[in-house]
Amino acid sequence: MKKLLSYSTVFFLVFCLCSCGKGIVEEQGESESGNQATDEAYQKAQEIYRLTGCKVINAQTINTLNEVFIDSKGYKYLYGARNAGINKVFWFSKYDLKGDLIWENNTHPENENYSWAYLPKELSNGNIVVGCVVGEDDSPTSMAKTMFPTILSQDDGSAIFIKVLDRYLYSYINVYDNCFICGIDKEEIALNPNATLWFSQISNNGNIIQSKREMELPYGNTIWKDETNFVSANNAIITKGNTADITKTWKFYPQLPYYNSYSSHLSFEEDNIIASYDLTTVDGVVKYTYKILYNTGRVIESNNPNDEDKFDYLDFRKEYLAPDNMTVTMNSIDIINNNQGTTYYKIDYTLKNNTKSDIIPEGSFEAYYNLFTKGEFQTGFFNDLFPGESRMRTYTFKTLSNAPFMFIQYKHEWNGSESEILKTSLKWKADSNE
Secondary structure, eight states, rough: OOOOOOOOHHOOOOOSOOOOOSSSTTTOOOOOOOOHHHHHHHHHHHHHHHHHHHOOOGGGGGGOOOOOETTSSEEEEEEEEEEEEEEEEEEEEEETSOOOOOEEEEOOSSSTEEEEEEEEEEESSSEEEEEEEEESSSSSTTEEEEEEEEEEOOTTTTEOOOOOOSOOOEEEEESSSSSSEEEHHHHHHHHHOOOOOEEEETTSSEEEEEEEEEOOOOOOOEEEEESSSEEOSSSSOOOEESOOOOOOOOEEOOOOOOEEEEEEEEEEETTEEEEEEOOOOOOOOEEEEEEEEEETTOEEEEHHHGGGGHHHHHHHTTTEEESSOEEEEEEEEEEOSSSSSEEEEEEEEEEOOOOOOOOOEEEEEEEESSSSOOEEOOOSSSOOTTTTOOEEEEEEEEETTTTTEEEEEEEEEESOOOHHHHHEEEEEEEOOOO
């Protein structure tokens, strides 16, 4: 993984001044000046052309060069740093399919520092976002101290330098339809004392949508409801996320059969999400489609037989032994609709420790919209029950009236895989006390 720590860790040099043959590019000709500096510049330009297929200008001032970046149209970009007096400055250049220069940009807002170009990505509109990294000095151990996400016009290379914070570094960029998100990994934070955990969501025109320490990141196939709300899907999970508030989420786990390959598709239909999967199986192509309520993740329609309810729901007012050895009784579930869009589910339950020598921590209850989508979880203070102790409690869950809960489960394990807990947990149907 590339790091931002210094020039030596970010870039590799391609300036091998060995003999590389003459007349590689007819337009460049041969150097017969007898001037050592000119000859070295010529040889450097020839070597760069041999390695990249790009005809650079003023090759003698190129200090560092990263690997070639190629956009979706096949245009090539060279980038790194050029010498500018005693400094080494940000440099980014675009070349056509013949290798001729289209434009070059080697300016940045703090020219008194040492800077270089790093981590280019193509945006959905064809422009390029690249990091303008500013270092402390030109020593081999120089640490990057700040980084400007920089949007370069695909047409002329004009730049929008985006200042997120005075000291801001990122190590990856995720690109979406109308924005991109800059983030940093833990390894970078551990290696660079100037790096801190920080995310920045930026529109394709350079406006900072938000910048914060925690952010829900889209993945896989993604569609956006607005600037911050999105729905993502892959073969294992469908998620509603919000980059501004990580609590405004839900997750649904489609139960897909074995397949050789798949593609997923997402779209909005009024207040619903339509998620479909095209699966290539040994029996041919199979398509499963889900209609999911956008606000809650509740599945309204599905043609996947694997998602049918196979749980055995328990009776009310009967004792059941949970996997944590707690004896649990669901006394009742009272459902109250306020006729203003909200429905309340009040559970009344009893926990007992009938063991002779074990201390059992209280588990919590959770309300599910469907087999795989959690709605709300119980909050509050939980205690340990000693042998022979019992406790009666009530708790109220709430949801939108058009998104009722399917069942309530006793979560017997605080940490662990939710899907594994769901397989063995105690469950009660949420629409009946019978």
